[in-house]
Every structure is written in C-alpha cells, then in structure tokens.
Amino acid sequence: MSWLHLIIALPFLCAILVPFLYQQFNPRIHTGWFILIVPLIIFLGLSSYIPAVSAGKIFYLTLPWIPAYDINLTAYIDGLSLTFALIISGIGFLVIWYSIYYLSRLKEALHNFYIYLLLFMGSMLGLVFSDNIFVLYVFWELTSISSFLLIAYWYEREKSRSGAQKSLLITVFGGLSMLAGFILLSMITDTYSIREMISQAAIIQAHLLFIPAMILILLGAFTKSAQFPFSIWLPDAMEAPTPISAYLHSATMVKAGIYIVARCTTIFGGDPAWFWLVTGIGLITLLYGSINAVRQTDLKALLAYSTISQLGLIMSLLGLGSAALYFQVGSAGTFYAIAIFAAIFHMVNHAVFKGCLFMAVGIIDHELGTRDIRRLGGLMHFMPVSFLMILVGSLSMAGLPPFNGFLSKELFFTSFLNALKMPFFNMETWGIILLIAAWVASVFTFVYCMIIIFKTFLGKKKDHKLKKKAHEAPVGMLIPPLILAALVVAIFFCPNVLAQHLLQPAWEAVLPALAATAPLVIKISPWHGFNTALLLTIGVIAAGTVLYITYEKWRSVYRYYPEALTLNNLYEWMLEKTEAGSRTITNWYMTGLVRDYLVYILGFTILLVGGTAVFFEGLAFDSSRDAAVNVYELVLLIGMVIAALTVLLAKSRLTSVIAVGTLGFMVVFFFVLLRAPDLALTQLVVETVTTVLFLLCLYHLPKLRREKIPLRFKAVNGVVSVAIGLVMTAVALSANSNQLFTSISGYYLDADKLAGAKNIVNAILVDFRGFDTMLEILVLTMAGFGVYTLIKLQLAVRRKENEGTK
Template sequence: MYWFHLLIMLPFIFAVFVPILYKKFSFRIHTGWFVFIVPLVVFAYLLTFIPTVADGNTIISSLPWIPAYDINFSTYIDGLSLTFGLLISGIGALVILYSIFYLSKEREALHNFYVYLLLFMGAMLGLVFSDNVFVLYVFWEITSVSSFLLIAYWYEREKSRYGAQKSMLITIFGGLAMLAGLIMIASSSGTYSIREMLLNVEAITSSSLFIPAMVLILLGAFTKSAQFPFSIWLPDAMEAPTPISAYLHSATMVKAGIYLVARLTPIFGGTSTWFWLVTGVGIITLLYGSVNAIRQTDLKALLAYSTISQLGLIMSLLGLGSAALYFDLGNETTIYGTAVFAAIFHLVNHSTFKGSLFMVVGIIDHETGTRDIRRLGGLMSLMPVSFTLTVIGSFSMAGLPPFNGFLSKEMFFTAVNNASSMNFFHMETIGILIPIVAWIASVFTFIYSMILVFKTFRGKYKLDNTRVVHEAPIGMLISPIILGALVIIGFFFPNVLATYLLKPALTSILPVLSEAAVLELKISAWHGWNLELWMTVGVVVLGTILYLNLRKWYKVYQYYPQSLTINNIYNRALDKMEQFSGTITNSYMTGFIRDYLVYIFGFMILAVGGAIWLLDGISFDSRDDALVTPFEIAIMIVAVVTAVTVLFARTRITAIVAVGALGFIVAFFFVIFRAPDLALTQLVVETVTTALFLLCFYHLPQLRKEISRIPFKLTNAIIAIGAGSVVTIVALSVNGNRLFDSISDYYENSYELAGAKNIVNAILVDFRGIDTMLEILVLSIAGLGVYSLIKLRLAKEGSDERAE
C-alpha cells in the first residue's frame, strides 16, 4: 500500500515542477491545466476504495519515518477519512478548474498560486489519512503555513497581509496547544497511533492528563475551524482570491478542526466536559455567525460569517452525538447517533452549496468589479445562470426544499429536540435552551440567505452604465454548476451517499452503534407534520417578516459598542503586545557589543555557576595530572602579560602586535606538547591574521580623539573575573570527574581506521569530513559574498566616473 503514501505526496511532488512548467509553457497554456490533473487523479483513485469502506472494512498501511522513536507515516482509510479525502480532492479539482478561467495568466503569478495550493492540498490529505498523531501534527501545521501563503497571495495589499497574519497567529497558537494535548494522550496510552488509542481508551480516561489534553486539543480544533471566539480570522481571510476562499474556507481547511473532533470523539466522547465544550461552543458559534452575517455589506464577508455559523452547527451536532458514548443506551444510541449522522451529512452538503456560492460571488466580483451589496442589484436578467446558482446555494443554506440543506437542517432540528429531553449532563435544566438558540440562529440564517439572493439580483440596477455586465464565460460556470447540481441530486438521492460514505463515517466516530442501529438510519424528505417541520415553517414565516422589515430593525446593530467587538479586542491586544515587546527589546538591544557581552557572560555566570554551586559540582582531582614545568609556567606568564597588554594598549599597532604575539606564544605550547603540525598551523594562521589586521586597520580612519587612559569599570571586572573563574572551575571539575571513558582512545587507532598517521588531520578529514566540508562551504559562500560586494562597488564607482 505504499502507493497510497505516494498518492498523498503527489501534490508535494508535483509542486516542485510547477515553476518549471510555468516558465516553459505559461505563454501558451494556463498553468492550472497541468495542476488540474493532480486532484483528478487523487479523486479517481480514492473512488476505488468506496466499495471496501462501505462493507465496513478499513485499510491500514505504514511507512517507516523515524523508527527509533516509533514515529511512522501510517495511513488509515475508513469512512471518515475517505469522506474528507473525496471532498479535498473533488472540490480541489473543481476549484482549480474554476481558477483557470478566474485568474489571468498574464497578470498573476500563477506558479506561486498553484505551488501554495498543492502544498495545502497535500497537507490536508496527509492530515485526514494519518494515523500517527505526530505525522498528523506536521501536516496540520503545513496547512497553517500554506493557507498563510494563499491568503497573502496578493501580498501588495495591506488587508491581505493583515488577514494572513491573523490567521497564522490564531491557528498556530491552536496548533501548538493541540501538540501539547497530543503528547499528553500519547504518553497516557503508550502509543502514537490513533487507531491503537481507540483500543486503549480506558488508559487515557483514567489518566490525570485527560482533561488538560482534551482542552488543549479542542483549542487546536476550535481555532482551525473558526469557532467562537477564535472565528475572527475567517472574515479577514476573505482577502484571498475567490478560488482560495471556495477551497480553504468552505470545504477543506476550516473542516480540519471538525475532522479532529470527529476522529477523537471515541476517546473523549461520553464525558460531560467534552459534551458541553463541543456542543456549547458550537451553538454559540452558530448564533454568533448568523447574527453577524446580516450586518455585512461585502458578499464574501457575508459568506465568511455564514461559514462560521454553519461550522458551529456541525460542531454542535458532533457534541450532541457524543452522548451516545456516555453509557449503554440500548436502542437510544440511534437517537444520539442521528446527531453525528446529521453532522457528517451537513458537512458534505455545506461543501457543495457553500463552494458554489463562493464561486458565484467571485463571478459577480469579476463581472461587476464590486462585492458591495449596497452597489449591487438588478443582476437577475443580466446574469441568469449566476442567479439560478445563487438561489440553489442560498436556499439550501437556509434549509429549504428541494435542496440537500433542507434534509440536514431537519436532522439538526431533530437532534436539538432530542437533546432537550436528555436526563444527564444537567440537560434536564438548561437543555431546553439548545433548540431555542438553534431555532433563532436558523431564522437569522434564512434572513442572510435572502439578502444574498434578493439584494444582489433583484431591485434596481445601481452600477455605472459605463461597465458592461454580462454572464460569466462557460468555463467559469462549470464548477459552480456541478456543485449546484449536487445540491439538488443530494436532495432526491441522499441515501446513496448515506450508504456508501455517511454510515461508514458514522461507525468510525461512534463505534458503539450496532449494525442494526446504523442500518435503521434513513434520510427522508417527509416525516409528516412533526415538530421539526413546524420549526422550519416558523423559520420561513418569521424570517420573511424580518427580511421585509430589515430597515426598521437593522439599526439595532449600531447600539453595540465597537470597542467590545472581538476584532477590536484582538487588535488592541496585538498593539499592546507589540509595544511591550518593543520596549523590552529596546532596553537590551543597545547597539553596543559591550552590553551584549555583559548579557551573555552574565547569564553564563548565573546559569552555569549557579548550577555548579547548587548541585555541589565543584570537585577537583589532580592526582592524574601531569607535572607543570618551570618552562611552561614562564610561557604562561608571558601569555598573560601579552593578553593584558592588548587590553591596555593605547594605539592600534600595539594591540595588533600583542594579539599576534599571544598567538605565537600559544604555538610554543603546541611545540612543548609535541604537536608540531598544530604549532605550524597556529604560526601560519597567526601570521596571516596579523597581516590582515594590519591591512584593515591601515585603511580605517584615524581616531578623532586619542585615548589617553582606559577608564576602570567595576562591572567589566566582575564579569571578566566571574566568566574566567566559572570556565576554569568547570574545566577542572570535568577533568577531575570523568564519568565516561575518553573517546581519544578511539581516535588513537586513526592509522588502522583511516590510514592516517596524524590524528588531528584524520579527525578533520575523515572522522569529521562532512563537518569540515560544510565549514569550507560556509567560508566559500562568505568569500563569494565579499567578492560580489567588491565587484558591485567597483562597478558603481566606474559608472559614476563615466557619468562625470
């Protein structure tokens, strides 16, 4: 099954060749046509797994990565991962097809765009199919980095940079929290495999790290899936090109958190903490997104908040459905399993109708030059296909028949009504609030869906007559038409999808469900005149009334103080953090080398000296030391005097000569210690260094003021004596406390091992040959840099002379 690993890596591999293809063929053919092949191949290959997964089988494969730490690139194909994989590749193929006609090959840096897109696609595929938690985390962070690059694609725009920065800060913060949580559950279960964790849930739930791990992992999921209060990054991410918004922010990236919650529900589900965190945050996000969507004047901003709302709906359903794991509920597992079933169904539905709506909004912006709802209107006759697609997508989002959103919205109402009758997790007291909040949010969802349709396409035409508005070319319409068709097909044939994908995904999330309970789940458009249908009727009636009277109550948004908005709080907090960090940085980044040396040596004295003192590490043993001869003492005294001369020299020439003399004195030590090669090397290096010093100082400008006296500074003396003392104590203590055998014995066999009679040369050339090669490479690069700078300066001086 290594072919499947290659399939996941295919987008990464192809991304390497995109710049080459762009450079060679961009003037003749759009680069997107080459990239389009990648998701198409992935989607077609994933389709072959549907029969196997539908039969209840799973496919496991492992590729060694870091076997020493039991970290392998393991893949796990079941109903849940396959559903996400098909969405990632299928929607990805349609988005790339759409981008071919949306992005101009003459005006856009398409090689950057498609490289970033392929990186993101590969990361998402790796994320949903990974079984190892650390491999999953690596792909998780790649999605954050690649989405940052995609959002900032038009980097010359300030809003694009701001949106990319905000998404990066929030999602990376969540990712680091998630990593800590994954480490906790890995240590509790004794394995890095998610599949094996599901078999050892008791060890995790009984651990003291269970709740902290849960909270940290949910932080990662909530930030990635734009849950309240972390949802503020999603609207600003709309500065990305529309194909990116359609892909990242409707079908894939924002669903990563949903996937994580669904995948780990068998571990954390069945507890009140998980139930209330996931359900509560989801319901609040649902209401927050729907209420704020109405006040938006930008079409993409409206869709952004609607996405936040719909993600909250899916998250709340996963939380409600986790109650099936509380205890053996018998036949009632079907009741709570319906919530998770509805979550997966609405996840697929949302990808279809929201992807189509984003593409249509991109078409409107492309053809009219604006996304401002206040400037739009009367486009129905000019753009009939776009109008039809908007009606399909918006009505499905509003939960109206005959569109797939109606079916999953009815199941959502069923789930929240069932929740109100729970008699555990304290639902008997506050459970009634869940269906009420869900119904109110649905009313607002209906209103912003009507705004999207009628404010844009109905009413008076408001655009400047100098711009000719017409329907988009057929190439740009193919992708949204396919998604719109799936919205309608999903209404009439939902159980085909349920049989082959949704039910296998459901059993992956709720393994407690019996086969009979899963088979009992059916999707039907008509259940009679039940409570759910009356709730839908109430949504339509009240929503229509509120929409028709929008101007009368819309001003209520003005009463909310802007200073209390989450965005404003984020901006102010970011400004304060920047000011604080700037103050701290300016306090120690003084520009003086002396200060930096004080910090470095001061920290070394405190850290190393303090550790030696506290751990009682001062211990000298000189029994095996060689005797120090008078000749060696004399050379040492001369070296000390020479070093002090450097410190107190009043002229440059004196300091340079003293430094050179000190180097030559060190060479004498090598001669005494019978290392003639080292002595020769030291003499050559010191000679060259001294000559270079003289050459450089000769060209330096003369000092304006001669230094007559070196001022004494007590701080310098303390730091110098302290650093020297600590290093001396460490050297003597280490020499007197040898815990391991010296490695010098190994190098003494240099002649047998490397055929070299000189140990030092053998170490440099053979034992540490790669290290030496890299050092030479660094020096070569530095030399080339210096040479280039000199050549550029000479060339500039020559051009200036010619100009004169």
C-alpha cells in the same frame, strides 16, 4: 515509501516545478492547466481506497522520518481522513479549474499563487492523514502559513496585508497552544501516536492534566475553525482571491479544527466539560455568525459570516454527539451519536454548497467589478446560469428540499431533539434552550440566504451603479460551480450512496468503540413523515419569510450595538498594546552595544550552567582519570597565556588580531599533541579564514583609543570574564570526573562497519549525526545570506542618500 506517501508528497514535489512551468509557458498557456492534473491524480488515487475503507478496512502505513525520536510519517486512512482528503482533492480540482479563468495569465503572478496553493493542498492532506502528533502539528502550521501567503496574495493592498496578519496571529496562537496540548497528552500516555492515545482514553480521562490538555487542544481547533470569539479573522481573510476563499476559507482549511475535534472525540468525549465547551461555543458561533451575516452588504463578507455560523453548527453537533460516550457501550449511546453522523454529513454538504456559492459570487465580482448588494439587483436575466447556482446553493444552505442541506438540517434538528432526552449534564433544564438557540440561528440563516438570492438577482437592475455591463461568465468558468450545484441536488436524491461509502466509515472512525458494539443503522431519506424535525423546518421557513419581508423595519436594531465593543476593536487594541509593550521591553535591553550582548550571553551561561552544576551537585574533581601533563603542553600553555594577555594589553587592533590568531594556532598544536588530526585541521583552516575576516573588519573600525573607562564598566567585564572562565574549567573537569553513563564512544568505534567509514569523526558528521550537520550548514548559509543582505541593503540605502543629496 508507499503510494499514499507519494500522494501526500505530490503537491510539494509539483510546487518545485511551478516556477519553471511558469517561466516556460506563460503567457501562452495558463499555468493552472498543468496544476490541474495534481488534484485529479490525488482524487483518483484516493478513490481507489473507498471500497476497502467502506468495508471497514483501515490502512496504516509508516515511513520512518526521525525514528530516534519516534517521529515517523505515519499515514492513516480511515473513513474520516478519507472523507476529508476527498473533499480536499475534489474541491481543489474544481477550484484550480475555476482559478484558471478567475486569474488573468497576463496580469497576475500565477507562479506564486499556484506554489502557495499546492503547498496548502499538500499540508492539508498531510494534516488529515498524519497519525504522529508532531507531524500533524507541522502540517497544521503549514496550512496557516500557506493561508497567510494566499490571503496576502495581492499584497499591494493594505487590507490584504492586515487580513493576512490577523489570520496568522490568531491561527498560529491556536496552533501553539494545540502543540502544548499535544505535549501534555504525550506526557500522559507516553506515546506520540493519536491511535495509541485513543486506546488509552481511560487513562487520559482520569489524569490531572485532562482539562488543561483539552482546553489547549480546543483553542487550536477553535482558532482554526473560526469559532467565537476567534472568528474575526475569517471575514478579513476574504481579501484573498475568491478561488482561495472557496477552497481554504470555506471548504477545507477551516474544517481542520472540525477534524481535530472529531479525532479527539474518543479521547475527551463523554466528559461534561468537553460536551459543554464544544456544544456551547459551537452554538454561540452559530448564532453570532448567522445574526451578523444578515447585516452584511458585501456578498463575500456575508458568505464569510455564514461560513462561521455553519462551522459553529458542525461544531455543536460534534459536541452533542460526544455525549454518546457517556454510556460506555450499548445502543443508548448510538441514539445520541447520530449527531456525529449529522456533523460529518453537514461538513460534506457545506463544502459542496458553499463552494458553489463562493464561486458564483466570484463570477459576479469578476464580471461586474463589484459584489456590494446595494449596487446589485435584477441580474437574473443577464446571468441566468449564475442565478441558478446561487439559487441552488442558497436554498441548500437555508435547508430546503430538494437540496442536500435539507437532509443534514433535518438531522441537525433530530440531534437536538434527541439531546432533550439526555438524563445527564444538566440537559434536562438546558436542552430546550439549546434547541431554541439552534432554531433561532436557523431562522437567521434562512433570512440571509433569501438576501443573497433576492437582493442580487431579483428586483430592479441598478445599471448606473455598475462599472461594467452585466453579462454571463465564460463557459469554462461556469463548469466547476455547476458541477458542485449538480452534486447538491444529486446528494439529495441518493444520499445513501454517500452515507454507505464515506459517512458511515467516517462515523465509525470517530467512535470506534461504539461502532464495534452498537453500529449505527441509518438510512437518510428525504421524506420521513410529519415529525418534529420537519415541523421545526416549516417553522423556520415561516418565521424566516416574515423576518425577510419586514427586514427594512428591524435592520436598524443592529445600529444599537456600540462599535467600541466589537471583537475587532478588542483585537486592534491588543495588537497595539502588544506592539508598544514589546517595543518598550526590546528597547530596554537591546542597547546596540556588542559588549552588553556579550554580558547577557555569558551571564546567562554562568548562571544556568554554573548554577545547574552547583545545584545538582555535579561538580566533581577526580584527577585519577586525567593524563599526565608533559613538557610540550606546559610550554604551549605558557605561550597561550602570553598571547591572551597580549590581547588585553595591546595598543593597536592589529596587534590584538595577531595575538588572537596566535592563540588559535597554539590550540592547533594542542590538538596535534592529543592526536586529534581532524580537529587540528579544522581549527587550522578556521583560524586562517577568521584572521583574514578580522583583518577585513579592521578596515572599518576606528583606531583603538585609550579612553577613560569607568571602573564599574571594567569591573563588570572582569567579573564576567573570570566567572565564565572558571565555570567552563569546572565543567570540563567535572565532565571528565563524572561517569554517570557508559560512554558512547564505543558505538562510534564501529564506524567502519556501520557507516563504511574508517574516519570516525567524519562518520559522525555525515552519518551518525547527519541531522546536526545539515542544520549547521543551513545556519551557516543563512548567516552568509544575512551578512550579504545587511551589507548590500546598507550600501543601497547609502547610494540612494547620496543621489538624494546630489
């Protein structure tokens, strides 16, 4: 257990405390003040790693979890994971601070909010630090689940619920396909560690399963990072409280897909399929997002589409940069690898300026009760600080100096200009088209940035359309976005501090082989002469201004797109069809009759177990190893047969219950005879308790009636029961006759030395196979709660119905 593991576990541990803090101090002290400490500790703790990481050091800390399956909690700190983790904890700190003012301590269920938020923070940290693919996957899905819970935070609203469902369906679908991709990769490389996979990149690239694994993993990354056509969940996720939109749905969670693509670049990069998929989907998303953002009237929806488009931008840069791996080593690769650097740089910048924008929009929404552009206007004089924040954030997003967005936007254009020179992947013909697409998307980005600034803060004030009087937010609420706005400017003036300490190591982490031979020497400077990139930016500003001024004239273009063809409609249609289809199938086999379910269960057991035994020639009957049958056993056997037959022929339920009990108790004797005291004891007590349970259930059952049962029904019952008996007997006998491996019993005989227990059975239960036992009691407890809820629920419904009739 290292400090780093503790840092990852900290949010989870603190989440346990939240309900108690809430209970104790609410509403005197806002719960958020306690939670605020958590990301601060994490941020400071992680900052201490910066000097070592920027010096090129890599930390690799393993905490065994299930070593028997090679699944360990391995934390891995390099530039990439550290950059992500600092964003997660840093923005997390500001967001929690902001949320203290955003969420009222009197009206909101704060404990839920902060538990979900901490759950998310912990799983996101775990995601970026994990080296083991399965641990990574678990954290990946945990972020989806916590995002689901946070979107549905105001669950009374129908829209929140459907938005949450949509995001969960899409991201979990992607997560599952990513798991499949990981499994394929682990089959190819025979390891669960990402680092070891990277070292075997050549083997993976030559493998038959290369393309399927790549597509499956990309599906996961694209769904999480809201890439086209999976982007539809992100606008609906805006139903979440604004701190959450700022944190999960712009700064961190949606970047998880970017993280995976960056991590896997060394594994898949250099292949044309990877290059075209990542660049192409990224560019399409960039265009789709920016064009759709312009038409939005809800400020948060506008920001959601702009997030989609910015994510597409980062994704396309990662795709372009992967071309560097086409050259094995050498400076030729580094030329194109600038795109990767630009991607990481823009990711950090985007987290900063978009966080600022979201918080500022949240302030508008919080103070005015609306965020509809059509109702807003002329707020500049009433909310000067918010105006400043929106101005800084939007201009940075539009790519203007003196803000950080300008620097990464210049690098973005440089990367696309560099890509024109690629002599492979058909880039000779396509390069210029990519550049044009990137430029057009930037023009639209400029237009919607202007919309945010001018339509909300300038122009005429529309007081009659507002519910509340316009005024500035409390100081405490303004500080977090102001810090971000200050960062936007600070990064512009000293970008190289950030570049040296974080971005450079992150770049090296993405392309370790390249970094070893031809390191990237990059100095970001706000002014680098009149080059093509700057000309492109000037072109963007010119075209964007013209488009913004003439916006009213061409906005009707959007109306030509038929509503029926939108992705949302496709989603709704698929959801509807899936629901109807699964209902039909479920109704077909879920008959509600226990007997039918028994037939399914036993029938499958017969087919699978019996079939496998026959198919693989596993049946073997060798009596030489069997012990001799003695008189006691014979007598017991006869007794058991009689008891079993009594169950079949009994005229009342009570008789059958007693007969079943008798059968069970006779099995106890068998265990005693075979010297298995633990089994005998367990069987004895279980039999006693189940007999009582049976008797209790008897109370509810109708009298056993001798009905005329169709012959077919009886025949099926007969065949199934005889077959299952035969299969089980055959399996038991064969298990004793086949000795394929040396028995494990010898290992257990050392229980005293290994586990300090003289009772082997107990040592197996609590120590050797402790995992099984733990999960068993978990299942037992869940079953108990299930029975309780079902019965209590039924009672409650019945009581309600009774009251209704009265």
